[in-house]
Amino acid sequence: MKVAVIGCTHAGTFATQATLTAHPDWDVTVYETHDNLSFLSCGIALWVGGHVSDPKKMFYSSPEMLAQLGAHMKMQHTVLKADLKEKVLHVKNLVTSEETIEKFDKIIVTTGSSPVIPPIEGIDNPNVKLCKNWEHANELKKSAPDVKSVIVIGSGYIGAELAEAYATTDKKVTLIDALPHALGKNFDPNISEIVEQDYRDHGVQLALSEKVVSFSGTDQVTVKTDKNEYTADLAILCVGFRPNTGLFKDQVEMLGNGAITTDEYMQTSVKGVYAAGDSAAVYYNPTQKADYIPLATNAVRQGLLIGRNIETPTEKYMGTQATSAVELFGRTYSGSGLTVEGAKVRGMAVATTTLTEDYRPDFMPSTTPVLMNLTWNPKTRQVLGGSFTSQYDIAQAANVISMAIQTKMTIDQLAMVDMFFQPNYDQPLNYVNAIAMKAVAESH
Template structure:
């Protein structure tokens, strides 16, 4: 069996490893434009701000490692066209310029994503940079010591981390986003407000609810003009999101509106013998029970594993995702899984919500730390649909707990009675997540009493 894999970051890497693990005698060919694979781009901001021990450890696999497993690696090779009817790839060697054909029996499309680059006047300036791949990472790291100021455009996780990184380096930092709040797509306003205060307390200028309309390069800086103001710095970094890298062939498949290939629970696309995974593909979003585009490395890894499991026959189904995530900004953890109330409102999905704050461990300890928490649930079924936490205490693993609760359709009543451990070093007799669920139960019951 001949398998061709187009693209090799996370989904492609795990597809190759698991296909070879399941079928060591198959001929697996991997085509990748770059000279590297498996780069953990989520570590760029940490590396730029001197919080990475060794940048080489930001790669968990290599072309040589996959070759040793039996893969035929075509690094710095670009697939320029695909003849799906005759099962052939048209490939260009980016080093020699040579073009050749490669046939396949099964195809895996893991072409990943590309940064969104809006058509804004002046965006081609050399002082306007990107934050996506290893090349971008090196460029940002190289100039980090030479710049005195930076403007970060996009206040999602990547932009938020990069702005925090520049601030910790003592750079004059500005963070701009067209949405009203920092991390608007990840957190509700009560938590965004905390993040925004921390940015301001650390000298970061915020331009929320501002749309960038132009860039103007000077001899020594770049001027970023928005619909409300103007900012100047040594560089600007675009972090406004990603799109699936499927333009070449998306019209041949069933896709989401943005071009992401729709895959079923076994990673099949709408075309026979063609699989997809990672940022090129859709994911099944459990809180809303539909297909969405959520480009996260965790989704890519799991889908890549499933390609290997199902490449011959359907054996393991995708369990879906809750888009669980976390970030640390200025020593504070933000962790979330599933829907926020704001996101639910955008989707016109009726939900109930509760928010509360509680110390993570007893007040008789020499120290404790408050945790602000939100919980979202279905008012009809009482099933948990989402939650978020923030604290100076590391609450990141609680998002994983909420993720499992959402995936297993746990109700707020059940979550409030889970057998959590108690030990004063770690938590209270009523664990803070259990207390949050208990508050949800009380609110849900009072809501029912009002409607009866």
């Protein structure tokens, strides 16, 4: 069996590994534009902030490791044209400029995503940077010692972490977002307001509800919004990602943004063609619909499933809750599933419960509050989402909520789930149980 893998970051790496592990005698060729693979871009802000011991450890695989499994690694090769129905690829070697045409039995599309680069005046200014891949990471790390001021545009996880990294290394930081709140797509306002205050306390200038309209300048960059102007040494664009699927337009079923849709076994609408990672849609369990949620966790699982299903449909995709967490200024933020704002965007009516309580008993030498939000279906009572923030590490609470959504648990069941009590860690009634119990009380 002759298989092509187009693109090799997370989904491509795991799809290649899983395919060759299950079928070591298959002929698998990997085409990757860059000279590296498996880079964990979620560590860029940590590296810029001086929290990475060795940048080489931000790669968990390599061309050599996949080659040892039997893959034919075509690094620095780009696919110019793809005929998915006929399984024919037109490929260019970016080093030699040689072009070849190859036919395959199966194709795995793991082309990932590209940073959203809006058509804004001056966007090609050399002082406007991106934050996505190894090359971007090197550029930001190299410039960090000399940079005195930075403008971060976009306050999703990547932008939020970069703003913190620069602020905690004595840079003057401005954080711009068109939304009214930082981390506005990840958390509801009562949690976002906490991180916003932490930014202000650390000298970060917030420019929320402001839309960037132009870039200008030479030695420095001036960012003009619809309300103000800001000048700094660098501006870093972190306004999201879009599926890198232009090669396959009109050949395969996609969402409106170009994310390739698949069945439960990761097969696209074209037989023998599979898709995973940032180039693909996910099945979002809180809404029970296809959605675009570019996370490495989704890419890894989808990639593994391709390898397990590429010969015979065997293991179904369980879907995702978009579970995630981040630490900013010593405070943890974690969540899974729908926020109230996320539900509104998707046209869903949800009930919501909020609770603040100390994570462990007051007789302990110290304790600190946990702020919690729980969203649930007012008709079925099913848990649809939860989010948490505290100076205590409550990151794993998001995993509890993820399992509750995955298993279609109700607020009544979550309230009574068996969780341990130990005064070092929690109250006799764990805080996740507690917010579910409050939701039950509010539902009557």
